[in-house]
Amino acid sequence: MCEKSLSKNNDFNELKVILVGLGVIGKGVLKVINTKNNDLFKNYGFKISVVAACDSSGATVNENGINPLSIIKTKEETGKIVNHEFGVQKSILEVIETLDADVVIEVTPTNIETGEPAKSYTLKAFETKKHVVSANKGALAVAFAELMNSAEKNNVMFRYEASVGGAMPVINLARESLAGNSIKNIKGILNGTTNYILTKMEKEGLDFNTVLKEAQELGIAETNPHQDVSGLDTAAKMVILANTLLGKNYTIKDVKLEGITKITPEALKMANKSGTTIKLIGEVSNKKLEVCPKLVPIDHPMNVKGSLNVAMFDTDLAKDVVVVGRGAGDIETSSAILSDLIYIGNSKRCNN
Structure with missing residues (x-):
């Protein structure tokens, strides 16, 4: 971590994320963001702002940020992610393409046969210059090279610690601690x-x-x-x-x-x-x-x-x-997703 990432004078203080998928893991991610945001700002100088949440039922969008717990409440009470205040009639691909955000968090159900729809969501994020944090092993297992090439071509980061071992650090341990x-x-x-x-x-x-x-x-x-x-x-x-x-x-x-x-x-x-x-x-x-x-x-x-x-x-x-x-586990897996978000946030602060 660069020293600059701890500076409160840095212009970057908000990591805007689009959450794609609101199953067990998606809800866990929202709970962890809600719980840890104050600590993130204290320790790293930035907070995570959820500017959109999408699933097969629709999308909730607010570029100023949405209370993570309100998204969960709406989904549990209505069965849908859309609420009357921030609901939009857009597909997930349209939300990813049109919304100003830093990161797409991809936690839709795993498809080991084709990698879809996670593969398409991830590629669309890269094409629109958004970083991706994924827990989805399906797309990675069937289209690894294609995804990596797209991330490199578009000069964005692709982090996926949560796709292997849930909370257990495997990929980041090997790449960083065993460098x-x-x-x-x-x-x-x-x-x-x-x-x-x-x-x-x-x-x-x-x-x-x-x-x-x-x-x-x-x-x-x-x-x-x-x-x-x-x-x-x-x-x-x-x-x-x-x-x-x-x-x-x-x-x-x-x-x-x-x-x-x-x-x-x-x-x-x-x-x-x-x-x-x-x-x-x-x-x-x-x-x-x-x-x-x-x-x-x-x-x-x-x-x-x-x-x-x-x-x-x-x-x-x-x-x-x-x-x-x-x-496995919602909070446990979300801890790996959070670590990847912190990595991306720190990288942005270092580069500003």
Whole structure:
């Protein structure tokens, strides 16, 4: 962080954002902005101003800023994002194109097959010279090179820490704290649902379908859990890590993939007898890109329990570096989005 970013005399004191998507994560972002704005101004010299919020129901726009909690209230009371004072009849693409803002926060539902509509929203933001902070792994997993080329062409920043590991710092840790290291290998448990299921099966000797049903009832697993249990969710995240940190140009189709649906309580018991357990592990190196169940020693740092995530970097200088954290949750994921917004805000202050 440059010293200038702490100066209260700098002309820049407001980061104007357009929020696209008002699901669980979108609401979490608004709550975090509302909670942290005073601290942001005190610590960094700028606040975040939400000048628009959009979803499939419409858009609420006010160039002077909208109270984040009022957006949530309107959505919860009416089922729509539009209120009578600031509602506009514009599509999300029109809002992104026409509104004066610094950053688009993209948190629409993930589409691992086509990356849409997040891909189009992100490209439109770049084309109109807006930075993007995204939690959406779908677009990154299928169109990484296209998105990066567009961001570079338009001289804007693209930050997406929240797309891998939720609150757990993975991308920024590798790019910033491990700067100067050569990363030889990355392994991770990057899906809390599958880790919860395997932990429960191991602990209680229950079969996969029984634990999956319980996880769905608790809200830990989706109604349609295919992306999680098939390994697709983890695969998308490994593609992002490979492309970002190892300079690859992979898509999700390049991942060797196997999920957890065939794992039995008996297999877990046998693993335990040999001092190991079974985890769904994503791994990437210059020679490997795969997601599959693997044996992990009981006393290994990768043996995290419940819905926790973990990532391990094998580096030339720092050797093994392990980070553990919460891979999901509205406030947890929003903390990663906030860190990216602070990075962009600081960069703007440094350049003013």
